[in-house]
Amino acid sequence: MADSTTSRVSFTLDSSLDSVNKIEQTAEQCAQRAGFDEDTVPHIAMAVREAAVNAVLHGNSYDTNKHVIASFETTSDSLIIRISDQGPGLDPEKIPDPLAPENILRGSGRGIFLIKAFMDEVNFRQLHPGTELTLIKHRTPAQSGT
Amino acid sequence: MSMKVKTRQVDGITILDLSGRITLGEGSVTIRDAVRDVLAKGSNKILLNLGDISYIDSSGIGELVSAFTTVKNSGGELKLLNLTKKVHDLLQITKLYTVFDVKDDEATAISSFTK
Numbered sequence A: 001m002a003d004s005t006t007s008r009v010s011f012t013l014d015s016s017l018d019s020v021n022k023i024e025q026t027a028e029q030c031a032q033r034a035g036f037d038e039d040t041v042p043h044i045a046m047a048v049r050e051a052a053v054n055a056v057l058h059g060n061s062y063d064t065n066k067h068v069i070a071s072f073e074t075t076s077d078s079l080i081i082r083i084s085d086q087g088p089g090l091d092p093e094k095i096p097d098p099l100a101p102e103n104i105l106r107g108s109g110r111g112i113f114l115i116k117a118f119m120d121e122v123n124f125r126q127l128h129p130g131t132e133l134t135l136i137k138h139r140t141p142a143q144s145g146t
Numbered sequence B: 001m002s003m004k005v006k007t008r009q010v011d012g013i014t015i016l017d018l019s020g021r022i023t024l025g026e027g028s029v030t031i032r033d034a035v036r037d038v039l040a041k042g043s044n045k046i047l048l049n050l051g052d053i054s055y056i057d058s059s060g061i062g063e064l065v066s067a068f069t070t071v072k073n074s075g076g077e078l079k080l081l082n083l084t085k086k087v088h089d090l091l092q093i094t095k096l097y098t099v100f101d102v103k104d105d106e107a108t109a110i111s112s113f114t115k
Helices: A017-033 A040-059 A111-118 B027-040 B058-073 B085-093 B106-112
Strands: A007-014 A067-074 A078-084 A121-126 A131-138 B004-010 B013-022 B045-056 B077-081 B101-103
Touching: A007 A017, A017 A040, A017 A067, A017 A078, A040 A067, A040 A078, A040 A111, A040 A131, A040 B058, A111 A121, A111 B058, A111 B085, B004 B027, B013 B027, B013 B058, B013 B106, B027 B045, B027 B058, B045 B058, B045 B085, B045 B106, B058 B077, B077 B106, B101 B106
Parallel strands: B013 B045, B045 B077, B077 B101
Antiparallel strands: A007 A067, A067 A078, A078 A131, A121 A131, B004 B013
16 A cells, blocks of 8 residues: 655665665665555665665765765655765766677676666766765556555 | 575586675675686586576676676686576666576576587
């Protein structure tokens, strides 16, 4: 049963893999409460995990003095997740296309692609320093309880 | 849950039965080390059984690709066996499904390696 109540929760976390796991688990719980189906919930959780890995690994470089902020907001029509880091900044235009023939056998570089594949909207915002990713998945009327 | 690897030999092929999660910091390093160990022992025909892999992220996908290229560059073959729907779908989305030689039957997979 979907919960139609608008809710918001946020965490400030260390730059660690434990934080990545906590963010992923919270995303999964929020997606379930928002009424997404059993195929969509793991996709949302994976997209959020990829964003968290980017923040911890590529943004903050596991720097213990830097933090990751994750917020989860469920509105009547969307699940909105924001992940920010305190790193040097990420220019989405400079991310190589992982489907290009010259990149297909690369051992990395698929995280942002998967985020875009599984979410309805993905927005980047430069924080100077840092990057905030906003991931949005729209709820259907049945999911939003209206 | 972390990833576990069991190694066995069938008709000269090294089969790595993987279970658990292949993610950054969990399974990805384990796969890398397991493949490296197989190559160090002189075998370069490897079948990765992913039937009990419950989850894989982009780091895990990258590690599969790296294992594939490492084995191929050594003159060997690396194939995938028993993909779960989740892993299958991820390889489709990333257009890697046709890069790997994917099998769903162990006997067929074993016989498909170059003798």
